[in-house]
Amino acid sequence: MGHRSTRTFLMVALAAAFTLGVAASSGRAASDAKPVVVKVHADWCGTCTRLNPTWKQLESEFDGRADLVVLDVTNKDTITAARATAEKMGLMPFFEEYKSQTGTIGVLDAKREPVAVLKGETDISKYEQALNEALAEKS
Numbered sequence: 001m002g003h004r005s006t007r008t009f010l011m012v013a014l015a016a017a018f019t020l021g022v023a024a025s026s027g028r029a030a031s032d033a034k035p036v037v038v039k040v041h042a043d044w045c046g047t048c049t050r051l052n053p054t055w056k057q058l059e060s061e062f063d064g065r066a067d068l069v070v071l072d073v074t075n076k077d078t079i080t081a082a083r084a085t086a087e088k089m090g091l092m093p094f095f096e097e098y099k100s101q102t103g104t105i106g107v108l109d110a111k112r113e114p115v116a117v118l119k120g121e122t123d124i125s126k127y128e129q130a131l132n133e134a135l136a137e138k139s
Contacts, residue, residue: 033110035066035134037127038091040104043074047103047120054122055105061124066107066131073099109134 039055041048059068069089071082079099086095090112098104098117106117107130115137116130 035110035115035131036069036089036091036106036108036112037062037066037131038069038071038094038106038108040098040102040106041070041072041074042102043072045102051103051105051120051122054124054127057124058105058127061128062131065135071095071099073102107131107134109137111137 037058039048039051055070062068067089069085069091071086071091072078073082082099083092083095086092091108094106094108094112094114098106101119103120104117105121105127107115107127109115115134116126118126118130121127
């Protein structure tokens with residue numbers, strides 16, 4: 001296998017493994033569904049690079065309170081994997097609307113409705129406010 005085909009195979013295998021994990025976890029009852037924080041990312045995106053510390057902080061602060069998902073649109077292979085993830089997690093409307101807007105982070109409630117969609121925002125308090133609103137809607 002050439003380097004490119006090996007990479008493609010690995011990307012597809014990784015997407016399949018993630019999809020299986022998502023499918024297993026998506027069997028939970030609707031009342032157990034969590035809000036989702038979703039980042040539209042591309043390796044070539046300067047805004048995405050600037051958001052990396054913010055995303056790491058979100059992962060740390062929101063762990064257990066929300067599902068965090070990165071939809072990577074760096075290239076054709078990652079877009080295919082991101083589309084599969086979005087389909088399995090009920091995020092296709094978000095993916096279709098924002099797939100070309102890298103550096104976007106959305107906070108969606110448990111029903112996958114957007115509470116806040118922020119572009120290039122590094123202020124954690126805005127995400128905390130949106131997540132608290134999404135959690136309140138679940139109650």
